[in-house]
Amino acid sequence: MNRKELSRKIIDTCLEMTRLGLNQGTAGNVSVRYQDGMLITPTGTPYELMTEDSIVYVDKNGKHEEGKLPSSEWHFHLAVYEARADVDAVVHNHAMNCAAVSILEKAIPPIHYMIAVGGTDHIPCVPYATFGTHKLAEYVKEGIKESKAILLAHHGLIAAEKNLDKALWLAHEVEVLAEWYIKLLSTNQPIPLLPKEEMAVVLEKFKSYGLRIEEK
Numbered sequence: 001m002n003r004k005e006l007s008r009k010i011i012d013t014c015l016e017m018t019r020l021g022l023n024q025g026t027a028g029n030v031s032v033r034y035q036d037g038m039l040i041t042p043t044g045t046p047y048e049l050m051t052e053d054s055i056v057y058v059d060k061n062g063k064h065e066e067g068k069l070p071s072s073e074w075h076f077h078l079a080v081y082e083a084r085a086d087v088d089a090v091v092h093n094h095a096m097n098c099a100a101v102s103i104l105e106k107a108i109p110p111i112h113y114m115i116a117v118g119g120t121d122h123i124p125c126v127p128y129a130t131f132g133t134h135k136l137a138e139y140v141k142e143g144i145k146e147s148k149a150i151l152l153a154h155h156g157l158i159a160a161e162k163n164l165d166k167a168l169w170l171a172h173e174v175e176v177l178a179e180w181y182i183k184l185l186s187t188n189q190p191i192p193l194l195p196k197e198e199m200a201v202v203l204e205k206f207k208s209y210g211l212r213i214e215e216k
């Protein structure tokens with residue numbers, strides 16, 4: 001895809017993220033790896049007002065093109081691309097249930113085998129740091145090596161995948177897991193978890209299982 005097509009795809013992903021109920025207002029941001037850096041949504045801009053020209057190129061050193069302001073979270077988007085050569089798209093949101101679990105500063109444990117979507121047996125939660133900081137990017141860089149989906153304490157979710165469709169799919173799956181977890185916590189009952197051995201089996205199976213769509 002050329003830059004214009006990728007920019008359109010970024011905006012469509014943002015709009016779909018809101019349509020799926022995974023975000024609200026101007027929260028969240030989306031990027032794709034591009035040349036030696038990335039294309040990313042602009043800061044503080046309602047998704048429905050974005051055009052292809054609004055999308056900002058940021059190089060691998062964090063230098064952005066003139067006349068445009070990238071998302072305040074450009075540090076952690078770059079950090080994801082540095083940490084993982086296997087992902088080319090990043091979605092960040094403040095989805096209701098993911099944010100709720102992140103406020104508890106909890107990882108989502110193996111309540112259901114779909115927890116394996118991130119590539120490990122839980123969805124980690126990285127420590128809190130102020131939005132838009134190097135500190136937050138440092139935490140993200142470590143966390144994302146463990147799992148393609150991570151919670152940011154007192155903030156929200158990051159999902160990284162090979163393309164935007166897959167990253168959004170992952171974000172949606174994790175929001176469902178987070179909703180189940182919040183419901184389970186509210187029962188005040190002990191929560192049975194899948195054993196490590198079973199999660200190892202599922203994780204192995206997931207290596208050859210994936211979303212069978214290629215991005216258009």
Ligand SMILES: C[C@H](O)[C@@H](O)[C@@H](O)C(=O)COP(=O)(O)O
Pocket residue numbers: 026027028029041042043044045070071072073092131132
């Ligand atoms: C304050 C921001 O909303 C922050 O939470 C950031 O993480 C976010 O989600 C949206 O910021 P940008 O509009 O700068 O991408």
Ligand SMILES: [Zn+2]
Pocket residue numbers: 027028092093094131155156
């Ligand atoms: Zn945010």
